[in-house]
Amino acid sequence: MDTAQDTRTPTDTSTGTAPDTSADARGLLAGRTVFVTGASRGIGAAAARLFAAEGARVMLTARTGERLKAVTEEIRAAGGTADHTVCDLADTDAVRAAVERTVDVYGRLDAAFNNGAVALPPGPLDQAAEADLDLIYTVNFKGTWAAVAAQVAAIRATAGTGAIVNCSSVGGWRANPTLPGYGAMKRALNSLTESAAVTYGPEGVRVNAVAPGTTLTDMVNTWEEVAPGITDLLNAQTPLRRAAAPEEIAQAAAWLLSDRASYVTGAVLPVDGGMQAA
Template sequence: MDNSPSHVITDRGLLAGKVAFVSGAGRGIGAAAARLFAREGARVLLAARTERQLKEVTEEIRAAGGIAGYAVCDLADPASVRAAVDRAVELYGRLDVAFNNGATGVPPGPLDQTTEADFDQVYAVNLKGVWLAMAAQVAAVRATAGSGAIVNTSSVGSLRGNPALPSYGAMKRAVNSLTESAAVTYGPEGIRVNAIAPGTTLTEMMREWDERSPGVIDRLNARTPLGRAAAPEEVAQAAAWLLSDRASYVTGTVLPVDGGMQAA
C-alpha cells in the first residue's frame, strides 16, 4: 500500500463531513474512488459483488486512517441494492453523496452477435441497477441529509455510435438520460445529479478487453489527444469534484473524462 503523503487521510478535504456510497468499489474506478473519497474526508460505504475485494479495499482505507464499511451488493437484485444504500444510513446515520459506478461488461462484437443473455445482463446491471440505486439514494438523502449529490458512471462510448459495444453503449446512453431527468426532478430539493463519461481507463475490464482484442488500448490511445489511457484515480477525481460543494452549481451534466477523445 502506498503510504506517501498523498495517500494519508487528512481532517479536511473535498468531501469532509459527508457520507458517501460507492458501487463497484471492489476494483477499478470504484475502488480508486472509495480510497480517494476517504482521503478527502468522507465516511464511505463500499458496495460490490465480491466480498474479498471489498474487504481488501476497506482495510486499506481504515489502515490509512479513513472511515469505511462495506455491503455485498448485486446491482441486478433490487433488494440487494436497497439494502446496500440502507446500510450506509445504518452505519453513519445519513447519506450525502453517491457514486454509481458499478457495471458489467459484455464481449465486444457487432449488434447481431450480441446474445440475448448478455443484453439482458448489461441492462439489469448497467441501467436498471443505476435506476434502482438512484431511487434508493434520493429517498435516503431526503430522509437524512436533506440535500446532496449523485454521480453516475457513463462512458465516452455513450456519446456516439459504439459498434464494438452496442448494448453497453446503449445502456450508458440511457444512464445519461436518467441523469438529466433526475437533475431536473430533484434540483429544486437541492439534490444535484451528474454523470462522468470516462474514456480509455486502465481498469480490469479494459485490460480484459485488450486481452480478447490485442492492441485495443493502443488503438484507443491513438485516437486520444493526450495519447494515453487514464489511471482509475484520474477518473475518480472528477467524480469527487462533482460530488463536492465546489460543484454546487453543476447539475444535469455528462462530463467527459476522456483525454480529449470526444473532441477529436
C-alpha cells in the same frame, strides 16, 4: 478596461454571505457519507480511497466480498472511515438494502457514486446473446435506476440535500459498433442522469455523470485480451495519447460530489483525454 485585481471575498448569491471554505481545508468531502458501487476494483476502489482521503465516511459495495473487505481495510489503515456491504446491482432489493445499511451504519447519506457495471465481449450486435443483453440492461441501467431512487430517498430523509454522480462512458455518446449494448445502456444512463437532475434539483439534490474515456481497469484489460491492440488504437484517437488511471476518473467524481461543483447538475462530464473533441 480596469485590470486591477478584485480582492473582495466572493459572496454566495443565494444567501449574500461569504461561502464556507472550512470543509475544503479539512478535505473536499469532509463530514459527508458517500455510497460507492463497484468499489472492489478499478475506478470504484480508487474513488472509495480518494473520497475517504478527502474526509468522507465511505460505504463500499460490490459483488465480491473478499475484495471489498481488502479495500475497506486498506482505507482504514490509511486513517479513513469505511465499511462495506455485498450488493449485486442485478438485485434491486439488495441495492435498496445496501443504501439502507449505509444509513444504519453512519446515520445519514449525503452523496453517492454509482460506478458499478458489467461489459460484454467486443463484437457486432447480431452476435450478442440475448441473455448477455438482458444482463447488461439489468446491471448497468436498471441497477443504477434503483440505486438513484434509493439514494434520493435516503438523502431526503437524512441529509436533506446532496449529490449523486453516475459513471457513464464516452462509448455511449456516438455509434459504438464494437460495444453496441454497452454503449446503448450508457446513453440511456445519460438520459436518466439528466432526468434525475431536473426532478430533484428543486430539493437540492444534484445529479451528474462522469464519462470516462479509455481507463486502465480490468474491463479494458479483458477487451485487450479479446481484441489485442485495441488499447493502442484508442490511445491513438485520444489527444493526450494515453489511457487514464482510475484515480483520474475518481478525481472528477470527487469534484462533482463536492461543494466546489455546487452549481453543476444535469451534466455528463467527459474525462477522456480529449477523445470526444478529436
